[in-house]
Amino acid sequence: MDNKSHILMQKYEMGRVLGQGTFAKVYHARNMKTAQSVAIKVIDKEKILRVGLTDQIKREISVMRLVRHPHIVQLYEVMATKKKVYFVIEYVKGGELFNKLSKGRLKEEVARKYFQQLISAVDYCHSRGVYHRDLKPENILLDENGNLKVSDFGLSALADTRKQDGLLHTTCGTPAYVAPEVISRKGYDGDKADIWSCGVILFVLLAGYLPFQHSNLMELYRRIGKGEYKCPSWFPYEVRRLLSRILDPNPSTRISIADIKENPWFKKGFDDKLKMIETGKRESPPENLNAIVSSSGSGTSEGNQDPEVKQNLVKPMNLNAFDIISLSTGFDLSGLFENERKKETRFSSRLPATAIISKLEEIAEHLKFKVGKKGGGILKMEGLKPGRKGVLGMDAEIFEVTPSFHIVELKMTNGDTLEYQKMLDEDLRPALKDIVWAWQGDQHYLQEQQQEQQQEQS
Incomplete structure (x- = not known):
């Protein structure tokens, strides 16, 4: 290929x-x-x-x-x-909007144009019963004429997938852009959650940085839940007022797209007829999507997996709210009860447990580690050759927050600490980047990642 x-x-x-x-x-x-x-x-x-x-x-x-x-x-x-x-x-040859923002904040007129186009696209999606659920600059492209194109509908939901309460319940999205009600796990309106993400994007367009940010994931969520942010001095008063209504932590009082379109700042130069233009007629999905994604073409889907394969999957441990708090560095009370803290690193992922397991097994094979499985969502990995202090070993324990959101704890069980840390930094972390949503409890590594990103952007 x-x-x-x-x-x-x-x-x-x-x-x-x-x-x-x-x-x-x-x-x-x-x-x-x-x-x-x-x-x-x-x-x-x-x-x-x-x-x-x-x-x-x-x-x-x-x-x-x-x-x-x-x-x-x-x-x-x-x-x-x-x-x-x-x-x-x-x-779309213009690349990601994120790359344009890496050069700094945008002029007000340019930011407004992009925001208008974003709202137009999201409004259209909602009119078709589609909720994107992962709106962010990395998922927005620019064409050769500087027009915006929303992409990546991999986490989107259709209106008919809502539960009996009329709400969506899958925790997904990107931490800094996700609405507070999505984090709360009590159900959410897909349209209100998308509107919140649009507000975060508007802030980033005009400021050049995020309204909600912190290296500790729980502190980030607390700020999002309270709607704690501060507009820079150069924001026009009209924008501040609009953002206060979009970034409203209460979804029932958050502004609607219809009201955003009536906002005086938004309306400047906006062509409302744009929503009526389509690039082609509406098409129906293929008749047999099962045949497209199955390996045999016979319509095999997840529900038809070999029972033996299903039995071999590690079932992750389920977490409640107190478990989540205890896993957060900001609320970790273990030091009060333990004389010696064990070496451990955690990350969160929005992929299913099976995808996380598959990736860990792939990495273990590359590192020439043997993999064993225990109950409670634990994978045991051991090297084949002894190091300075015996064979290097580690456990990967998977905790289920929701079916599509997991926390993974990596912990050394045997071997030399320096060898383990080297493997963690040079092999595991780079190999896991495609499935990691956020690293937890490691501010040093987060700072290094931020520095690397800044160097790449400059």
């Missing part, structure tokens, strides 16, 4: 890699008939079947065929072979 001359389905000439994640690669490609540039997302079927992400892929296909708008990345077609699924999508 990395060969630039590779021809896909006798239709697309594959080019360079544009990006890569845990389960997919995105390539630049050219339609050989029309010469149109496209992006092709290539998904490994075996991986998504193994970790139980088939429903997510099917939902993403359904959603992208449903939302066709000038400010949403368009899905042209979906193709599949026995081993791969191919999303042929619009190629």
Whole structure:
């Protein structure tokens, strides 16, 4: 696939890699008939079947065929072979909005234009019963004309997936952009949660930094829950008033998109007719999405996994609110009761437990570690060769907060501390970056990561 001359389905000439994640690669490609540039997302079927992400892929296909708008990345077609699924999508050459923000805050007129286009796209999604749930600058692209395009609907939800209370209940999103009611786990309106994320993005566009930020995840959540932020001095009064209504921790009193569109600051230069323009007619999802994502083409889905495979999966331990607090460095009381603190590192992930397990096993194989499984969501990993103080060993314990949000605790069980720390910093952390949502209890590492990001951006 990395060969630039590779021809896909006798239709697309594959080019360079544009990006890569845990389960997919995105390539630049050219339609050989029309010469149109496209992006092709290539998904490994075996991986998504193994970790139980088939429903997510099917939902993403359904959603992208449903939302066709000038400010949403368009899905042209979906193709599949026995081993791969191919999303042929619009190629947006301007890159991520995040990259533009790395150069500093935007002028008010530019920020307003992007915010107007974002609200137009999100309003359209909601009119089709689609909630994005992961709006952030990294998931917003810019075309060659400087127009915004919302992308990455992998965590989106459809209105018909709401429970009997009319609310969504899956904890997902990116910490700094997620609405407080999503964190609370009591259910939330998808439209109100998206509006909150839009408000955070507006703040970032105008300020050049996040309204809610802290190296401790629990302190970050506390600030989000209280709506504690401070506008910089250069924010116009109208913007401050608008943000106070968007970043309202109470979703029942948070401003609606209809009211945002009536805001005097928002309305300047806004063409309300834009919402009526679509890039093509509404399409129905493919008749058999199961056939697309199954390895055999017979419609195998997560529900049809081999029972023996299911038995081999490690069942994670469930956490309640007090468990979560105790795992946070900001509320860790173990020092009051323990004479010696054990060496441990934690991270959170929004992937299913099966995906986390699969990634840990993949890393262990690369490091030439043997893997054993215990009850209660624990993976035991041991090296094959002795080090300075015997064989290096570690446990990875997975705690379930929700089915799509987990905390993983890594703890050395045997061997030399320096060898373990070196392996953690040089091998484990870089290898885990695709599945980690946030590291917890390690401010030094977070500071290093922030410095690296600043160096890359400059």
